[in-house]
Amino acid sequence: xxxxxxTPRYLVIGTGKKITxxxxxxxxxxxxxxxxxxxxxxxxxxxxxxxxxSTEKGDLSSESTxxxxxxxxxxxxxxxxxxxxxxQYLCASTRGRDEKLFFGxxxxxxxx
Amino acid sequence: GDSVTQMEGPVTLSEEAFLTINCTYTATGxxxxxxxxxxPGEGLQLLLKATKADDKGSNKGFEATYRKETxxxxxxxxxxxxxxxxxxxxxxxxxxxxxxxxxxxxTRLLVRP
Numbered sequence: 001x002x003x004x005x006x007t008p009r010y011l012v013i014g015t016g017k018k019i020t021x022x023x024x025x026x027x028x029x030x031x032x033x034x035x036x037x038x039x040x041x042x043x044x045x046x047x048x049x050x051x052x053x054s055t056e057k058g059d060l061s062s063e064s065t066x067x068x069x070x071x072x073x074x075x076x077x078x079x080x081x082x083x084x085x086x087x088q089y090l091c092a093s094t095r096g097r098d099e100k101l102f103f104g105x106x107x108x109x110x111x112x
Numbered sequence: 113g114d115s116v117t118q119m120e121g122p123v124t125l126s127e128e129a130f131l132t133i134n135c136t137y138t139a140t141g142x143x144x145x146x147x148x149x150x151x152p153g154e155g156l157q158l159l160l161k162a163t164k165a166d167d168k169g170s171n172k173g174f175e176a177t178y179r180k181e182t183x184x185x186x187x188x189x190x191x192x193x194x195x196x197x198x199x200x201x202x203x204x205x206x207x208x209x210x211x212x213x214x215x216x217x218x219t220r221l222l223v224r225p
Binding site: 006031033040041042043045048050058090092094097099100101103104105106 | 144146148150153154155156157158161163199201205211212213215217218220
């Protein structure tokens with residue numbers, strides 16, 4: 001089974017707060033991804049990383065930022081949360097040219 | 113650009129009915145094709161894949177055949193169970209270049225006892 005973990009599982013926070021969504025994997029995967037899933041279930045790639053100190057913006061513009069200081073850790077930060085950021089955030093990883101993505105269970109973020 | 117189109121849901125079936133969820137794609141080159149499943153409250157997990165034309169992916173009674181001539185990868189199952197209720201995503205891989213998966217919009221399946 002996949003060893004990729006996301007915390008918190010649910011987060012309710014007020015507008016203007018800074019938040020960090022955690023994602024960690026213990027599989028030594030070099031590639032990691034953040035997807036935003038809207039209520040209609042569609043997945044949008046917002047950030048990805050090919051390795052340490054490598055981060056790229058995805059296909060959907062996002063006000064969030066990411067960092068990749070360690071192979072196993074790929075946190076996502078919102079400096080000032082807004083209600084429009086309310087969504088499900090899914091983290092995923094894979095190794096090398098392997099095409100199978102392993103997903104975390106997601107963080108459901110609600111900004112009031 | 114590359115894209116994946118799935119039939120809209122929800123799809124509602126009775127237990128033991130036959131399932132088809134349509135998926136078509138647009139891509140340059142020769143992508144790999146996938147079906148992922150998302151059960152309630154969980155992340156996505158790989159259901160099956162096919163890497164070249166005419167390949168058939170199969171798992172847990174689900175099947176899909178990579179049809180290059182029709183650019184399709186329809187998901188089928190002969191007899192669905194209540195436990196198959198989930199959201200199903202078709203996807204294509206650009207791992208040969210940008211190492212990204214492109215997902216369809218998802219199709220919710222509800223199986224009634």
